[in-house]
Amino acid sequence: MEFNQFVDEVKGRIKQFLPIEYEDAQVRIEEIKKLNENYLGISILKEDQVLAPTFNLNQMYEMYQSDPQITMESILRNITDMVLEVSEQFDLNNITEYENAKDKLFIRVSSAEKNAEMLQNVPHQIKEDLAITYHLAISIDDVGMGSTTITNDILKRYGISEEQLHADAMENSPHIRPVHVMIMGNIIEQLMGMDPETIMRDEPAQNIAEIISKGMENEAPMFIITNSQTVGGAGVIFYPEVMDQIGEGFQGDFFILPSSTHETLVIPDNGAFDYRVLEDMVQTINENEVAPEEQLSDHVYHYDVKDRVFERADKFEERQKEKTAQLSKNEHTGKEQSMKQPKAKKHEMEL
Secondary structure, three states, X not given: OOHHHHHHHHHHHHHHOOOHHHXXXXXXXXXXXXXXXXXXXXXXXXXXXXXXXXXXXXXXXXXXXXXXOOOHHHHHHHHHHHHHHHHHHOOHHHHHOHHHHHHHEEEEEEEOOOOHHHHOOOOEEEEOOXXXXXXXXXXXXXXXXXXXXXXXXXXXXXXXXXXHHHHHHHHHHHHHOOEEEEEEEEHHHHHOOOOHHHHOEEEEOOOHHHHHHHHOOOOOEEEEEEEOOOOOOHHHHHOOOHHHHHHXXXXXXXXXXXXXXXXXXEEEOOOOOOHHHHHHHHHHHHHHOOOHHHOOOOOOEEEEOOOOEEEEHHHHHHHHHHHHHHHHHHHHHHHHHHHHOOOOOOOOOOO
């Protein structure tokens, strides 16, 4: 069966498996553009619903094609079970009112370039070549978290500004997806291919600065910054005060390596590493180890503790050169002005 036939049959038959209250429901098939992923989705809205979960038809078709034991009936029953389960666990209409929804907000970070088309339809903030987007946690359990992306249409329905959305999401994210720090040990050991489990210590981030400071006992330490689920945790680096606390632990500036959409790595900028070497390492890992949909960037970032600036490492280097040049210019100008000051005239005095 071709994919288009599969979609048509699912759409045409799904109501036969749903309870009677779904008799007049609207079955929608639409292309879904999510972070690093596009797929054709199905959603089912009862008459009194304005929002419903969308289920990935591409994934279901792959299952249908790959496993002879999976029939069209089992696919339809699976969709029915998911629709009813979400309906029982969570009243989706609750998130249509912003006062109810804002406590479920959290952020994610992704590649701005790879998600350029999707970003046209969602509120977001750009941090260098990364995009911060906003999401609602629909359900959280031992298996994972169901969520939905805040779109421009949803934001308009809420009647709030993007600034308010950003502020609330930043405040709430640490509660939905708490910070988690892992100490990876010596960078050289990593490059030598040692088993990460033998050199990684798992630490809940009660006090990030304290954990970083303790981990500095290792030679050239590396730290993973993620969330407690270790899924979609790259955005944690932008949580309020996280970069400042990391800087406090390092007692200075540090580099941020975009490991994947799930985490970032941080190491102190203490002169031991040139950002170009780190960038080469990131690019090599992206090419060989990280799935394309989970890649963040080929660039390395830097946090300037004194100026509280997050930027690409190459831009930090350029900014420092400009500062040095300006300082030198100011000193030179000061000397010239001093030399041009008229000398006081000597007055003859007779006694």
